[in-house]
Amino acid sequence: MTTPAAPVERRVPDAVHRRRWAILGTLMLSLLIVVLDNSILNVAIKTISTPAPIGLGATQSELEWAINAYTLVFAGLLFTAGLLGDRLGRKKALLAGLVVFGAGSALAAESGSPDQLIAFRALMALGAAFVMPATLAVLMNVFERDEQPKAIGIWAGGVGLAIAIGPITGGVLLDHFWWGSVFLINVPIVILALALMIWLVPDSRDPSPGRLDPIGVVLSVVGLVLLVYGIIKGGQLADFTDTKVIGTILAGLAVLALFVVFEKRSDHPSIDVGYFKNKAFSSAITAISLVFFALMGVTFFSVFYTQSVRGYSPLQAGLLLLPLAAAQLIFAPRARLLVDRFGNKATTTAGMLIIAAMLAAFAALTADTPIWILEVLFFLMGTGMAHIMTPTSVVIMQALPREKAGSASALSNTFRQVGGALGIAVLGSVLSTSYRDGIQDKLTFLPAGVRHTAGESIEATLGVAAKLGPKGRALVSPANDAFLHAMHVTALWGAGVAVLGAVVVALFLPGKAAARTGTEEPELVAADH
Known part of the structure; x- marks a missing residue:
């Protein structure tokens, strides 16, 4: 006589379990505004760098700080935000973070100078620091362990959706409204997310939180x-x-x-250094840092390539990024299937090598390369990214106990943001230095002060050329040539960083057998309200 199978013991309350997918949708909406904001800004960079009244006349370094102010405040406060969420409740952290983010967005839209924009971007980051880790922490507390990889894959796919919506939305807004509209669009999304959060999302916390x-x-x-x-x-x-x-x-x-x-x-x-004794955890964190180091720097220069060199509008430039986002949206939820078959190590290493190859391919792009080639590169980059984000996120989140989900998410996002910030800084500096070296001997006929400004970026050179009228047209072709050379150099640096990430993953991430083993989780402490 066959003994009936014992019922599966749930760690998640039934009321929460039944609405877990609706909760995931709400979390993705919160995630959407945090990611969408950065992808919108990438499209608006050229417009913001344009002199008033169209833009703010931001310099190359001010543009980098508009991005890095957000990233640095975000990364610097994620430790504390994750701990506060674990201590006081992740739902409370989400709600507070959304309110601050929405207020910062409204203020950023009305910025009257690059300095004000940088300051309000920092305020937005303060709110985002509480939103991002809490989304993954709540996810880990409303899904059973066997469903977590699928949920994390959908969560990672949501990042791809935000990347798609951001540039396209930004392009449409910039075609019809002033540049500040790319920030004001966050406000209605925040209001909707707050309403759904209050209605659907349960609170959860760490029963034994540490001190701040x-x-x-x-x-x-x-x-x-x-x-x-x-x-x-x-x-x-x-x-x-x-x-x-x-x-x-x-x-x-x-x-x-x-x-x-x-x-x-x-x-x-703030961070338990002992976490990093786990090789799988450390290698997954390193992989995320390195891939975002490479990708953020490359995304920064690709905007100038499509708009300044190729002459596309902000909306067209946003649409060109669609294959990158579509690939993530398609493959991120399905990446777990490759992990089940080949293991974390093989899947993630392949993803890193794809990213490296695509970045290296950027070094072959010219001013008249068929645009479909760029689209293929973006699609393959998104495919590689999907097969890095999902397995590494699962490894990181399942390596630590469930009640430390906020800390695990904060660590993952901190290293991702720090990697991205350093990528923009380092690769942006490589781009700026290479461009200046390539253009300076073509600017000798300009006055010294104007010469320095014109050599700062391709947009600055083209801006000076426009003011010079017919005489300035001779600068357009040298500016494009200098930028392309700088882009090629920067892309190869990014490819090298991605190769380094592939080596780290191949050496230290768990393989197929290890990926299937798990540890017992502590009981969930949750309040269903």
Whole structure:
């Protein structure tokens, strides 16, 4: 006589389990505005760099800081935001973060200068720091372990959806409204997300949270700001041997080293350094950091390639990114199927190598390369990204106990954002330095002050050329040539970083057998309200 199978014991309350997919949809809406904001900004970069009244006349370094102000505040506060979410409740963290993000978006839309835009972007990042880790933490607490890979895959696919919607929405808005509309669009999305969050999402928390670590937070923020500022300044000056540049970079590294030492010795660290003894966890974190280092830097220059060199409008440039987003949306939810068959190591290594190959292919693009080739490159990049994000996110989130989901999500997103920030800073500096080296001998007929400004970026050169009238037309072709050379150099740097990521993953990420093993999870502490 066959013994009936024992019923599966659920760790998630039945009321929560029944509405888990609706909750996931609400979480993805919250995620949408955080990711959409950055992808919208990428399309608006050219417009914001245009002099008033069309834009703000932002310089190359101000544009980088408009992005990095968001990224640095976000990354620096994720530790604390994740801990507060685990301690006070992830739903509360989500609601508070959305309110702050919405307020920052409204203020950013009315910015009257690049400095104001940078400040309000930092305020938006404060809100986003509470939203991003809480979305994954809630996800881990409303899905059973066997459904978590599927849910995380859909969550990662949502990132692809946001990347698609962002540039297209931004392009439509820029075609019909002023540049600030790309930030104001966040406000109605925030209001809808708040209403759904209050209605659907349960609260959950860590039953034994640690104390907060203000010293560690300050050290991490100060260290990152100094490091990235030094790198941006080096690119702006086209001289990384400058005393101020070297001093700032070394000071940043010293503060970050002090942060690590402090965290090791603290009895209530922001980040438990012991997490990194887990090789799978460490390699997955490293892979995410390196791939975003490469991709964020390349995304930064691709906007100028499509708009400044190829002459596409913001909307057209947004549509050109559609294959990148579509590939993520298609493959991210299905990546778990390849992981089941081939394992985390093989799937993620293949994804990293695809990214590296596509970045290297950017070095072959010219001013008249058939646009379908760029579309194929973007699609394959999105495919590679999908097969990196899903398996690494699953490894990271399942490596730590369920009640530490906020901390795990904060760590994952912190390293992703830091990798992206450094990618924009380092590769942006490589782009800026290479461009200046290539264009400066063509600017000798300009006055010294104008010559320096014109050599800062292709947009600056084209702006000066437009003011010069017929005489300035001779600068257009040299500007395009100098930018293409700089783009090729930058793309190869990005490809090298992606190859390094592939090596790390191939050496340390668990293979097929290890990917199937799991550890027991602690009981969920949740309140269904």
